[in-house]
Amino acid sequence: MRRTIVIDPVTRIEGHSKITIQLDDRGEVVDAHFHVTQFRGFERITQGRPVHEMPALMARICGICPVSHLIASAKAVDDILAVEPPPTGADLRRIINLAQIVQSNALSFFHLSAPDLLFGFDADPAKRNIIGLARENPQLARDGIGLRKWGQLIIEWLGGKRIHPTGIVPGGVAEPLTADVRDRILAGVPEAIAAVERAIAWYKTDMLRWEEEASTFGNFRSAFMGLVDRDGNVDHYDGWLRVIDADGKYLADRIDPHNFNDYIGEAVEPWSYLKSTYWKPMGYPDGIYRVGPLARVNVAERMGTPRADEELERFRWRVGRVAGSSFHYHYARLIDTLHCIEKIELLLRGPDILSTHVRSRAEVNRNEGIGVSEAPRGTLMHHYKVDDDGIVLWANLVIATGHNNMAMNRAVLQVARHYVKGDQLVEPMLNRVEAVIRCYDPCLSCSTHALGEMALQIQLLAPDGAVLDELAR
Amino acid sequence: MTTVFTLQIDGRDVAGSEGQTVMEVAEENGIDIPGLCHLEGIHDRGACRLCMVEIAGTPKLAAACMTTIVEGMDVTAHSERLLEYRRAITEMMFVERNHVCAVCVANNHCELQDMAADLELTHFDLPRISPKVDIDASHRLFAIDHNRCILCLRCVRVCDEIEGAHTWDVMNRGLDTRVQTDMGIPWGDSTTCTSCGKCVQVCPTGALFEKGRAVASGSKRQRPFLPWLKVVKEERGQ
Ligand code: SF4
Ligand code: SF4
Numbered sequence: 001m002r003r004t005i006v007i008d009p010v011t012r013i014e015g016h017s018k019i020t021i022q023l024d025d026r027g028e029v030v031d032a033h034f035h036v037t038q039f040r041g042f043e044r045i046t047q048g049r050p051v052h053e054m055p056a057l058m059a060r061i062c063g064i065c066p067v068s069h070l071i072a073s074a075k076a077v078d079d080i081l082a083v084e085p086p087p088t089g090a091d092l093r094r095i096i097n098l099a100q101i102v103q104s105n106a107l108s109f110f111h112l113s114a115p116d117l118l119f120g121f122d123a124d125p126a127k128r129n130i131i132g133l134a135r136e137n138p139q140l141a142r143d144g145i146g147l148r149k150w151g152q153l154i155i156e157w158l159g160g161k162r163i164h165p166t167g168i169v170p171g172g173v174a175e176p177l178t179a180d181v182r183d184r185i186l187a188g189v190p191e192a193i194a195a196v197e198r199a200i201a202w203y204k205t206d207m208l209r210w211e212e213e214a215s216t217f218g219n220f221r222s223a224f225m226g227l228v229d230r231d232g233n234v235d236h237y238d239g240w241l242r243v244i245d246a247d248g249k250y251l252a253d254r255i256d257p258h259n260f261n262d263y264i265g266e267a268v269e270p271w272s273y274l275k276s277t278y279w280k281p282m283g284y285p286d287g288i289y290r291v292g293p294l295a296r297v298n299v300a301e302r303m304g305t306p307r308a309d310e311e312l313e314r315f316r317w318r319v320g321r322v323a324g325s326s327f328h329y330h331y332a333r334l335i336d337t338l339h340c341i342e343k344i345e346l347l348l349r350g351p352d353i354l355s356t357h358v359r360s361r362a363e364v365n366r367n368e369g370i371g372v373s374e375a376p377r378g379t380l381m382h383h384y385k386v387d388d389d390g391i392v393l394w395a396n397l398v399i400a401t402g403h404n405n406m407a408m409n410r411a412v413l414q415v416a417r418h419y420v421k422g423d424q425l426v427e428p429m430l431n432r433v434e435a436v437i438r439c440y441d442p443c444l445s446c447s448t449h450a451l452g453e454m455a456l457q458i459q460l461l462a463p464d465g466a467v468l469d470e471l472a473r
Numbered sequence: 474m475t476t477v478f479t480l481q482i483d484g485r486d487v488a489g490s491e492g493q494t495v496m497e498v499a500e501e502n503g504i505d506i507p508g509l510c511h512l513e514g515i516h517d518r519g520a521c522r523l524c525m526v527e528i529a530g531t532p533k534l535a536a537a538c539m540t541t542i543v544e545g546m547d548v549t550a551h552s553e554r555l556l557e558y559r560r561a562i563t564e565m566m567f568v569e570r571n572h573v574c575a576v577c578v579a580n581n582h583c584e585l586q587d588m589a590a591d592l593e594l595t596h597f598d599l600p601r602i603s604p605k606v607d608i609d610a611s612h613r614l615f616a617i618d619h620n621r622c623i624l625c626l627r628c629v630r631v632c633d634e635i636e637g638a639h640t641w642d643v644m645n646r647g648l649d650t651r652v653q654t655d656m657g658i659p660w661g662d663s664t665t666c667t668s669c670g671k672c673v674q675v676c677p678t679g680a681l682f683e684k685g686r687a688v689a690s691g692s693k694r695q696r697p698f699l700p701w702l703k704v705v706k707e708e709r710g711q
């Protein structure tokens with residue numbers, strides 16, 4: 001007899017989703033699925049719209065990382081116009097993108113995950129949140145709030161609006177940077193660096209407590225994918241795709257992102273609207289790979305900025321050249337954040353950053369365009385086709401949570417195997433399923449619930465669908 | 474010698490010359506009567522019906538932009554009833570086509586949007602029609618998104634009266650009414666269009682726009698330019 005445990009609803013990623021854990025006769029976990037059961041269909045909405053509207057339209061896909069979609073979309077439209085933004089325009093886009101990653105990473109680490117790490121996964125959920133964190137470790141909470149605010153302010157100053165900035169346009173950015181804004185951002189750099197370095201120091205001492213979790217939280221062999229620059233260092237905005245295997249061997253390097261379709265396939269499963277992407281040369285489902293902060297630090301030679309590189313060396317010394325456990329997303333996310341801050345400073349100190357030549361203009365010159373960049377959660381791809389008048393005929397997006405879909409399923413299965421015993425629904429399992437999903441920081445609206453607590457509901461179902469046990473909070 | 478008439482608008486004594494419309498006299502006296510099709514510099518057409526006013530002694534409402542003044546007229550331009558009508562008309566303009574302000578080139582400088590705000594139209598009661606409506610982006614410089622057209626016909630009038638090209642006209646009836654270029658061929662194929670851009674400038678919404686403009690970055694001039702063009706034209710005796 002097979003029984004199914006349903007955790008529902010974990011999320012509202014592009015709609016709703018839930019988790020099911022399948023037991024066999026002996027009460028052993030045989031399978032686990034992360035279902036996305038609703039679909040927002042943005043690809044469809046874009047059909048028939050003028051291509052210049054795409055960045056703003058795409059920014060509305062997500063209230064959590066609108067800037068990432070703006071960037072990837074603007075790059076895809078650049079491609080259709082066959083223009084390159086002027087160097088300063090590209091740098092200003094880079095800065096906004098990095099600021100977005102800083103604020104999003106801060107939300108993921110400090111607001112959502114740090115409470116688990118501080119209080120333990122089995123602590124009372126009522127205290128396992130940013131408010132509890134503020135009581136117990138006020139400095140850590142302050143650092144998280146400060147980093148997030150700094151990132152948001154940069155987006156607001158550069159992009160016009162915090163939530164749905166309009167400053168990123170096809171061909172570059174709408175407005176040049178003023179000396180005043182540059183200096184205001186630079187003034188915040190030392191504190192931002194100090195904040196993330198304090199968090200790294202805290203994490204490094206604390207992580208020893210989580211050996212068991214580190215070994216069971218999505219600890220498996222998989223490939224990794226991310227963008228790297230000319231020197232093979234992390235690049236969040238441009239560059240080439242690099243894919244490595246679990247041992248660090250290159251599966252492919254210097255892939256022109258325009259050719260991503262040659263390498264990445266998308267599989268559709270009946271149980272989810274979220275497409276699972278896979279590494280084509282290895283086929284589905286063997287071609288499992290991960291993206292995001294962990295993938296970025298794994299694929300890159302170095303981060304390319306001094307402080308982050310120092311931390312990266314320690315990271316590799318502790319967890320290996322290619323970190324396999326998804327638990328290390330947290331650690332990697334902090335190093336990623338440190339790098340972003342250093343990079344923002346570097347770009348702002350560039351000699352031409354105040355240039356007023358920030359936008360190139362052109363008409364529609366191609367019928368197809370692809371834009372690829374690194375979003376906080378991983379590589380993001382926008383691919384459009386337009387007619388000769390620039391009307392969108394077709395659009396496809398490959399989002400980070402799609403790249404990670406198979407890995408998330410694998411991780412949930414691993415956690416369930418380790419923590420589900422018999423047909424009883426127990427809190428530790430629920431807590432860890434929630435926490436392992438959080439490692440990937442998927443863009444689940446409810447994972448960013450104000451108190452950082454996911455609305456979870458587990459149901460234990462008999463084969464005939466009868467509810468045997470129920471656990472909710 | 475022009476005859477001067479005296480009349481009342483919203484209880485205020487005002488004066489105007491024979492032949493002027495209630496709208497013009499109100500404008501001259503700083504009384505704001507809402508309207509979306511009226512535009513100084515081109516002939517009025519009475520298309521939007523937002524300027525409807527009450528005139529003492531007649532049961533019927535009259536469009537202020539189409540009604541010439543007479544001596545002793547007593548006009549009510551603002552009342553609860555008129556406000557309700559104006560809200561209803563504005564609401565119909567929204568539900569008749571597809572307006573998504575957040576991704577519209579005219580966002581934050583749209584006369585329809587401003588009208589909704591001024592009338593405090595906070596929500597729609599009428600069901601949305603959500604018709605499938607086209608975009609014509611075949612012109613090299615400009616595009617028309619019929620989703621946002623309110624059929625004010627400013628484009629038709631400015632193209633005819635000021636530019637003299639008469640590229641724009643109206644086709645079909647009822648819900649299917651559309652402005653069209655050159656008997657319904659794609660704008661880009663029009664042989665009469667001079668690409669002057671006046672229609673784009675006068676369009677109150679995001680229906681007509683310069684291609685390549687991103688969201689909320691339309692290019693409407695703030696200064697009314699039509700009256701000047703008209704004066705120039707008249708001085709040249711055209
Ligand atoms: S035309 Fe005006 S009302 Fe319509 S979508 Fe655009 S901004 Fe909104
Ligand atoms: S296109 Fe613009 S100017 Fe022409 S009728 Fe429609 S709303 Fe009016």
Ligand code: FES
Nearest residue numbers: 508519521522538
């Ligand atoms: S302004 Fe009078 S009908 Fe439009």
